[in-house]
Amino acid sequence: MYLLATDWFFIIEKLILIALVVTLSMIVAMYATYGERKVAAFIQDRIGPNRAGPFGLLQPLADGGKLFFKEEIIPLASSKFLFVLGPVLAMVTALLTSAVIPWGSPAVIAGRTVPLQVADINIGILYVFGVVSLGVYGIMIGGWASNNKFSLLAAIRGASQMISYELAMGLSLIAVLMLTGSLQMSTIVQNQLDNGWNIIYQPLGFLIFFICALAECNRTPFDLPEAESELNFGYHQEYSSMKLGFYLFAEYINMFISGVIMSTLYFGGYDIPFVNEASWGISQNLLAFISFVVLLCKAFFFVFVFMWIRWTVPRFRFDQLMHLGWKRLVPLALVNMLITALVVLLLNK
Template sequence: MLLAIDLAFIIEKLVLIVIVVMASLVIAMYATYGERKIAAILQDRRGPNRAGPFGILQPVADGLKLFFKEEIIPDFSSKFLFILGPSMAMLTAIMAGAVVPWGNQIHFFNRDISLQIADVNVGILFVFAVVSMGVYGIMIGSWASNNKYSLMGGLRAASQIISYELAMGISLIALLMVTGTLSLKEMVVQQQTGYWNIFYQPLGFLIFLICAFAECNRTPFDLAEAENELIGGYHTEYSSMKLGFYLFAEYINMFVSSVIMATLFFGGYDIPFLNEANYDQNWMALFGLMALMTKVVCFIFLFMWVRWTIPRFRYDQLMNLGWRVLIPLALFNMLLTGALILFKQNNWHF
C-alpha cells in the first residue's frame, strides 16, 4: 500500500489523475456546446455558429466571458461558505472519475499501466458516496446566498437527491447480486466475456437512468433551479466563475453518470463482438477508450434529448414518482432478481 513508495507508480497515477480531470473539464465544456447545439437542432434552429467554424470555440468564449464578469458576493452572506459551495460542487463532481476504468491496461515504458486511477474493491459504493456528497455544494451555496429562492432551491435539491438515492441504491443492489462484485473493473471484465448487464437488468437500468437524471438535477427533474418559479434556484446569487463552477459541475456530473451507466450496464470499454485478447494490447486499450466514449456521447445525447422533450415535473409529482413508484419498483426488481438467481442455482427447480 502506501508504505512502499514507488516513484514511477506515483508519477503514473498523477499523470492519469491530471488527464482524467482535464478530460472531464474539456468534455464538460463541450457538453455545454453540445447542449446548445442539440437544443437548437431539435427546435429547428442553428445554434451557436459564430465563434470558429460551426461555433466550435463557443465554450472557450463562454468561459472567458464568465472569467471576466464582475464577482458579486451578497451582503450578509457567509463569505467563506459562499465560496465553499461551488468549490464543493465541482470537487465532488470530479471525484467520481477516480474509480472508473477508462480502458484496459496499456504497456508503456516497460510497465503495465492500468487506465484506472484506483481499483478499490468498493468502487460502486465509492461512486455512491461521492454522489451523496454532491448535494452539499448546492445546499451550502444556497444557504450562504441568504436568499429565499436560493434556499428553496437548495432544500428541493436536498430532498430530491436523498429520495432518489434510495431507488438508485436498491436498483444497484439487484445489479450487484447479478455481478457479485463491487469493483467496476471486474464488472467490465465480466461483461467482456459474457453479456452486457443491460440484458440481465433492463428494469434496473431504467430505474437507474431515471435516478441519474434526478441526481444530476437535469430536466425533467431540475426543480432545484426551476427558473420560472425560483429565478435561478440555488445559484440565483452567483455570478462570474462561481456560477460557472455550478454550471460546470452539472455537466461534469452528467458526464460522470454517463460513464458510470456505460460501465455498469453497457460493458464499459468493451467493444461488442470482438475478442480483445487477440489484438495488440495498446491499440485495444485505445479502441476500448473510444468505445467507452462513444457510449458516453450517446448517453449525453440522451440526457439532452430528454431535456428538450419532457417538461419539468411538479414537485409533488417528483416525490410521488420517487417514493411511490421507483422505490417499490426497485424493490420488486431486487426480489425478482434474487428469486431468479436462486432458481438458477437450483437448476430451475423449486
C-alpha cells in the first residue's frame, strides 16, 4: 500500500530531470571536444576540424566512433576489475555533481511547480565538494591498476595536486557561504538575485576558486596528471579504446560542470543580468527556459576561458604547482575569509 501512497509524479519528474541533465552534460562534453579543437585552431591561426559535416560539426561523432572501434588493451598483470573501475569512477563522479545545480527558475507543468534542480539538499555546496574530492579515486585506481610505474607516479602526482587545491577551493567557498548564510544552492542563487552577484563582493574569492577549478579539472597550466607531451602521458598511459575516451570525456564534463558551478556561485546562476525579468509578464515556462539558456551561456563562457588559458599558458613545474597551492592560494583564501567574516560581522551589528 505504501507504493500507492508515494508521489509518483515527483519520482517521474526527478527521473526525467536526471536523464535530461546527464544527456545535457554528455552532449556539451562531446561538443566541448570539438570546441577545444576549434579554439586551439583559431588561437594558432588555423581553421580546425571542418571536414566531418558542415563546419566539422560531426567531428565528435567521428572521434567517438574511432575510440569505440579501437582495440581494448588490458594489461596482463593488472587487476582487471579495478582497471575498468577507474574510468567508470571518473565518469560517474564527473556526472554526479550536476545533481544539486539549479538549472533555471522553476517551471510550471500541469499545474505543478517543478524546480529545475534534481535535489535541493541543504548542504548543496558540501555535496559538490564531496563529489569533487572523490574524483581522485578515478585517477588513483586507474593509475594503480595499470600496473605501470609511470602511471602510478602520475596518479600520485594528480591525486596530490587535487587534494592540495581542494583546500584553497574550500576556503574560498567559505567566504561565499558567509555572505549567503546557507549551503543550499537555491538559496545562494536567490540571494544573488536579491543582492547582486557574489562576484561583486568576492572578486578575490572567485579568482582563487577559478584557479583551483582549473587545477581540479586537470587543465593547463595544471595538467601535470596527464601532461600529454611529456611525463609519459600520465595516469591513463595504459588505457586504450573507450576506456581512455571515458577519462578524456570526464575531463570535459568536469569542465562544463565547474563552469556551471562558477556561474551559480559567483555569477548569479540563472539570473539574467541587468534586467528585471519579473516585469516582462511572460509565462513562467518561457522564463524558465530563458534563464536556463542564460546559465548555459555563462557556463560556456567559462569553458571558453578554460580553453583560452590552455592555449596561452604553459604548464607549471610540480614544485611551482605546490608552491602556488599551499604557500599562495591557501593563505590568500584564509585572508579573504577573515576579511569577509569581519565585514559581515560589522555590517550585521
